Amino acid sequence: MRLCLVGGTTATARIDGISAAGADPGLLAHTPSADLEVVALGEPARAPVTPVSPTGCPTPAVVTRAVRTLTGVETLAVDAGLARPTAAPTVSLDAAPGADLRAEEAVPGAADLVAAGRDLGGALPDDRLLVGETVPGGTTTARAVLRALGEHAATSSSLAENPVELKRRVVAAGLSASGLVSGDAAADPTQALTTVGDPVLAGATGLVLGALARGATVTLAGGTQMATVAALVRHAGVDDPLSLATTSFVADDETAAVDRHATAFGLDLRVTDPGFDRSHPATAAYLDGEAKEGVGMGGALALADDAGALDAVPDRVAELTSRLDARRAGAEAGA
Amino acid sequence: MRLCLVGGTTATARIDGISAAGADPGLLAHTPSADLEVVALGEPARAPVTPVSPTGCPTPAVVTRAVRTLTGVETLAVDAGLARPTAAPTVSLDAAPGADLRAEEAVPGAADLVAAGRDLGGALPDDRLLVGETVPGGTTTARAVLRALGEHAATSSSLAENPVELKRRVVAAGLSASGLVSGDAAADPTQALTTVGDPVLAGATGLVLGALARGATVTLAGGTQMATVAALVRHAGVDDPLSLATTSFVADDETAAVDRHATAFGLDLRVTDPGFDRSHPATAAYLDGEAKEGVGMGGALALADDAGALDAVPDRVAELTSRLDARRAGAEAGA
Numbered sequence: 288m289r290l291c292l293v294g295g296t297t298a299t300a301r302i303d304g305i306s307a308a309g310a311d312p313g314l315l316a317h318t319p320s321a322d323l324e325v326v327a328l329g330e331p332a333r334a335p336v337t338p339v340s341p342t343g344c345p346t347p348a349v350v351t352r353a354v355r356t357l358t359g360v361e362t363l364a365v366d367a368g369l370a371r372p373t374a375a376p377t378v379s380l381d382a383a384p385g386a387d388l389r390a391e392e393a394v395p396g397a398a399d400l401v402a403a404g405r406d407l408g409g410a411l412p413d414d415r416l417l418v419g420e421t422v423p424g425g426t427t428t429a430r431a432v433l434r435a436l437g438e439h440a441a442t443s444s445s446l447a448e449n450p451v452e453l454k455r456r457v458v459a460a461g462l463s464a465s466g467l468v469s470g471d472a473a474a475d476p477t478q479a480l481t482t483v484g485d486p487v488l489a490g491a492t493g494l495v496l497g498a499l500a501r502g503a504t505v506t507l508a509g510g511t512q513m514a515t516v517a518a519l520v521r522h523a524g525v526d527d528p529l530s531l532a533t534t535s536f537v538a539d540d541e542t543a544a545v546d547r548h549a550t551a552f553g554l555d556l557r558v559t560d561p562g563f564d565r566s567h568p569a570t571a572a573y574l575d576g577e578a579k580e581g582v583g584m585g586g587a588l589a590l591a592d593d594a595g596a597l598d599a600v601p602d603r604v605a606e607l608t609s610r611l612d613a614r615r616a617g618a619e620a621g622a
Numbered sequence: 623m624r625l626c627l628v629g630g631t632t633a634t635a636r637i638d639g640i641s642a643a644g645a646d647p648g649l650l651a652h653t654p655s656a657d658l659e660v661v662a663l664g665e666p667a668r669a670p671v672t673p674v675s676p677t678g679c680p681t682p683a684v685v686t687r688a689v690r691t692l693t694g695v696e697t698l699a700v701d702a703g704l705a706r707p708t709a710a711p712t713v714s715l716d717a718a719p720g721a722d723l724r725a726e727e728a729v730p731g732a733a734d735l736v737a738a739g740r741d742l743g744g745a746l747p748d749d750r751l752l753v754g755e756t757v758p759g760g761t762t763t764a765r766a767v768l769r770a771l772g773e774h775a776a777t778s779s780s781l782a783e784n785p786v787e788l789k790r791r792v793v794a795a796g797l798s799a800s801g802l803v804s805g806d807a808a809a810d811p812t813q814a815l816t817t818v819g820d821p822v823l824a825g826a827t828g829l830v831l832g833a834l835a836r837g838a839t840v841t842l843a844g845g846t847q848m849a850t851v852a853a854l855v856r857h858a859g860v861d862d863p864l865s866l867a868t869t870s871f872v873a874d875d876e877t878a879a880v881d882r883h884a885t886a887f888g889l890d891l892r893v894t895d896p897g898f899d900r901s902h903p904a905t906a907a908y909l910d911g912e913a914k915e916g917v918g919m920g921g922a923l924a925l926a927d928d929a930g931a932l933d934a935v936p937d938r939v940a941e942l943t944s945r946l947d948a949r950r951a952g953a954e955a956g957a
């Protein structure tokens with residue numbers, strides 16, 4: 288078993304108000320690189336960003352790291368369009384960062400990227416794969432892809448208040464710029480990815496297709512972005528069993544419609560509540576609706592539950608976040 | 623704590639009789655990619671090679687993998703000139719494969735490579751690093767570097783019979799082609815790396831320098847190639863404490879002179895005997911002098927010893943090797 292985390296970027300994240308990832312827009316491009324470092328190393332290393340929001344909400348990478356240290360689950364990071372260096376080891380899919388989905392083509396190399404992901408998913412030896420993502424702006428590109436496929440276009444948000452109206456306008460502009468109306472790409476998921484997707488959706492879709500093709504069991508570890516990967520797999524004509532392991536925060540988000548996605552795409556839905564409380568700002572922030580999911584968090588929590596380690600997750604998350612806070616304080620004092 | 627494994631290639635390995643890595647010369651370039659896959663995934667994935675010698679001796683990567691599964695030690699693979707794709711996640715130092723050391727320059731980008739390794743070593747958060755290598759032909763380039771530095775040029779071999787005379791001729795030709803006599807690069811380790819080294823020695827030296835500069839404790843995990851990294855660090859004027867954790871097979875190899883290297887370079891020498899016996903071809907091959915060390919094996923064994931898991935290593939190595947053998951048999955049957 289292995290938890291694969293596909294990281295990348297899309298210029299869509301630069302649209303004001305779209306993403307909570309990265310307090311400073313200039314640092315946003317570093318967020319997925321930092322997320323992969325947090326999972327692999329416990330803290331950012333090359334990435335000059337501490338992925339904790341101004342309110343003290345840590346990246347969900349901290350939850351995945353917590354589970355990794357508690358259960359020893361092996362992880363594999365995949366570079367599907369990172370824009371900044373990372374000290375996390377990655378397998379590269381040779382992807383460029385994604386363009387703004389309002390460009391004519393958001394991911395010109397989507398077909399190659401799906402193929403590269405498929406090769407990797409086919410080559411890995413694991414009987415069971417969990418697949419997660421980290422891409423700021425990814426719920427907006429996911430929403431656009433769902434529209435292009437003609438599916439119910441509901442996606443969650445890392446912000447406590449999902450900027451649904453803004454996303455709707457951006458997605459409409461994106462489809463229009465590509466000359467598409469809803470459902471036009473229903474028979475061609477690669478077209479949806481190319482015109483309005485992001486490189487992480489493309490790489491993750493390929494990875495899942497490659498793993499399924501060799502008979503592996505695949506769990507999508509995440510929320511509505513990973514549900515969108517399921518939609519892409521289904522529209523590619525692949526009907527193998529798939530499950531979606533997400534967090535209670537996504538399941539409780541009415542704007543996410545994760546139940547409806549699970550039904551539409553034939554997903555076995557697993558929801559795990561990490562049991563966070565208000566004893567630490569890190570866990571309290573999740574109760575307030577921040578972050579919710581990402582970097583494989585829902586899948587990692589399911590693994591922790593299976594290993595009988597779920598009860599230990601909140602304290603470990605608090606401990607890791609305190610270390611990140613101390614690191615930031617040290618960096619600011621030294622600057 | 624983290625075990626970093628620096629992998630790459632040098633055309634020096636193509637010289638007939640130099641390397642045991644890869645039964646077929648055409649597959650030799652895949653060996654370090656496969657080694658990193660074995661450590662990360664348990665078996666080769668993208669690399670079309672089963673790194674078990676015709677006599678049944680598995681790559682030392684299997685021993686490192688065994689220790690990883692027994693102790694949970696975190697590893698980080700560094701790409702310092704891999705020539706073939708790998709499904710192992712790596713941090714890239716943007717290195718090209720090394721040329722034959724008899725070329726005028728074996729590693730034209732050595733200075734940049736040392737700098738990139740130094741940046742990575744400086745960025746990693748770990749208080750303690752172990753650093754190992756995988757580069758076929760590496761004992762020959764290490765020998766050439768020791769000569770260029772004016773040090774006692776003894777290195778071990780992955781072959782049961784060290785082809786010392788052949789190495790001597792190749793090294794002499796290499797120094798001559800670069801217009802050097804022994805000791806000419808004593809004050810300039812980068813010159814030694816550039817003229818007759820390999821990209822793994824360069825990347826590993828940088829990694830060690832970067833880690834030492836931020837106060838980390840560094841253990842060189844390997845035999846005479848890692849002792850050569852120590853030589854390069856000393857010739858760069860850095861006197862911080864360094865230890866060398868190697869296997870009993872290297873320590874018992876008179877051609878390796880590892881005690882003499884430890885004294886010369888001020889290394890705290892730790893030798894670990896994995897307790898292999900003749901109950902399985904995999905462990906028996908090591909008793910016959912094959913492989914001996916590599917891919918961090920000596921350091922991994924020391925970690926297993928510290929964790930009280932050393933006794934479990936031989937069985938785990940036998941088990942992992944049997945799986946590789948079965949995989950090869952399956953591939954041959956399917957071919």
